[in-house]
Amino acid sequence: MFESLTDKFNTTFKKLSGRGRITEANVSDAMNEVRKALLEADVNYKVVKQFCKDVKQAAMGAEVINSLKPGQLMVKIVQDELTKLMGPEDSNIFFVSPGPTVILLAGLQGSGKTTTAAKLAYRLKKEGRKPMMVAVDLQRPAAIQQLQTLGEQIEVPVHCDFDTKDAVKVSKSGVKEAKKAGCDTVILDTAGRLHVDDELMTEVSNVAKATSPHQIYLVCDAMIGQDAVNSAKEFNNRLELDGVILTKLDGDARGGAALSVKAVTGKPVKFIGLGEKIDNLEHFHPDRMASRILGMGDVITLVEKAQEQFDEKEAEKMQNKMAKGTFGLDDFLKQMAKIRKMGGLMSMLKLMPGIGNKLEGLNMDDKEFNRIEGIIHSMTPAERSEPDMLNPSRRRRIAAGSGVNVTDVAGLVKQFRQSREMMKMMASGGGGGLGAMKGMMSGDMGAMGGMGQRKVKQRSKRKRVIKRKGKKRKVR
Template sequence: MFDSLSERFSRIFSGLSGQSKISESNVREAMREIRTALLEADVNIEIARKFCDDCLEKALGAEVLANVRPDQMIVKIVYDELVALMGPIETRIPFVSQPPTVILMAGLQGSGKTTTCAKLARYCMRRGKQPMLVAADLKRPAAIDQLEFLGKQLEIPVHAERDHQNPVVVCRNAVASARKQGRDVVILDTAGRLAIDHELMDEIAKVANATKPHQIYLVLDAMTGQDAVSTAKRFDERLELDGAILTKFDSDTRGGAALSVKAVTGKPIKFIGVGEKLDAIEEFHPERIASRILGMGDIVSFVEKAQEHVDAEQAARTQRRMEKGSLGLDDFLNQLDSFRKMGPMKQILKMIPGVGSALKDMEFSDADMNRLRGIIHSMTPKERRDPENIEASRRRRIARGAGVDQEEVSGLVKQFVRMRGMMKQMSGLGMGDRLKMTQAMARMGGEGGGFLPKVKKGSTKYNPRKPDKKRKRRRR
């Protein structure tokens, strides 16, 4: 989401780096550029002005510490102000001691509210809870069908009453049913509208009064920018929101809503939707988001995702092979599959400090991943164990089997051998040196080496149905 803003900040700070002393005029100019960058990111104009004024005041009054460059002090000040702008936030859901915990979900149509209800249920399940979804959207056609379909995917009950047209009755009955079934979380999917109107507000207010929800979350579309902020403000005036959930956070949007919601409404962003899958929801941590904006990665979120999706025993076996320098392409493929479970490859690699900027011009599509898998699967087990011993004739055979050019096979083998050597060196290093080595591998990847083969656009694929022109014709 913050790619363009992060690049602007990077250029601004690089202009300050290398200077032994930064003048007041340099700082003021940098703050003017930061304000412009924030406005272009669709941040509220008053918030952008106050943010830069606060940064300027602290920057001019700060004493530069020994062994700390002046530009690093500016980055630290901007980081602290970004965290303060978006926080503080209590990210976890306060589950009640006497269940069920009732969560009311509100939002406009098209914001992803129904899918977010299922994502939130999945989030609760991962924390040992037994949620129930409630189909209280009786206005939108097929809304009940959609929620029931999502409930089947999660294997949890969905309370729906197709004969009723009163959402208040449906929600009240659902809470009573959840209590009887021993369900400890009830998520109410209320009706949305194409725009805020009195009928919408009255209906949701009646549901809230009848069910007395413990948490009320507003689902906002990150792509709507400042419209999302004004929507949150109007909903909060009527419902007293406990927080917002920002969807489509992985989209190519400017990010102004994420930076403005808390400051304008006083209500925090609790969660962010980072993909289409039902487990693609994350807690919103201001310090981690600020770190991503400033290009410093998000190593904490990376580790959390790895703990959820990576098999510990398999990772231990891979670690032992890496230390011995005997890592094979099968191990490499298993690692890539683990990365894919964690989320989109480029999104995950951006969490590693210093890697995101190195990979900004690279694309990691499913087609590229399948292409890579095709090359490796076209090898024999021995070739996957010892790829450096694959001679030219074998590379031609592998290329034909995978439907790629021979140069791609050679590039993959060469890159993997280099990466394996670097991984062996990493096993004996400390955390700081390992991080530098990871960044070096990312830069190598940006040059066409490293994690993925350099796929040439427009390359001719091998078609097994057509005869190879280079193949000798059979004698009749």
């Protein structure tokens, strides 16, 4: 996500960090690089112009000019301005009482409205609400069936009518049905349309008039950049939007839509879609997104994802197993399943500070996890508990059962042994890293901060040793 923009920002800041002090000249040079990067990312020209003006004005303040670390302050200024550009944060949905609260989803063809409707319904259900989806897309073949299939998958009722092409009629009957069923939220999945298609734009306007939705969200494909922003502007003129949902943001290497849509339309980004799975819909946080764009990670989101899957007791139990060296392959499978639910290992690594932009070429997808699972499931319970018992004949049997080479089985066992020893060593050395892991699972940011401080101290200690060795070499 935003890889090209992140790389260009980092290159610019590295150049600036090499300067002894900030001057108007080198700020102007840096802003020229930033301007090019944003325009290449398909950010709206007017937005780019104002953004660079605001950053330059803030950078020429006395605090920055007199600072001993001007490069770091420039990063902070750009981060603050990016947050302002995409904010303020407005991820709350306005619910009415008594219900149902009606949410209308509109957007271009192929923007992912139907999938987003299901993702939103799933999220609301997890938050304790009782949603119903209404199939108002009567234009696209199999759109109704798709929504029904998704509804069955997440166990959310779907109202539909195969006998009519009247979108207004289906919408009104859907709201009535939701009231009868005791549902407190109705999600209207309307047909995709071009903003220049007057007939279909009139249809969605009529649906809005007939159902008086409490929230109208435009679903935009982030990968189409400025076209998404322009369509948002036109839809807003016809519908008076309450917010935007950006889909396919995980596949957007540029970021033009995310950086432009709020500034151009004045409407907040409410949610972002970061994958195809039903739980890949997140609240949009401008400050966290600014950190991701600048390659600084997003630890808060990582902690929130971990908290959904782990609890403190479970983390403590796992820590004790690691400390005793009794952490087995069954435990590893459980942890792997939780990581997959959090979006996968690659998704988690991208949220770690300084790591996200260094993952190019690294492949740790679901296929690799499936291969590992196949190997472990081909073992007996005793073998999973104690992999040291895996002699050559057992490895051949496991390889045949999981459809892999014997070397793959041997490699997995070797890596697992090394990992288990490292976990045990960490625990016996005071539990620094494991304490941080437990802290992340239970939401303790202080524990994670402590881990970072220890790493900094260790690096500083190594630097002092290297420096002393360097002086000795010079004396010789």
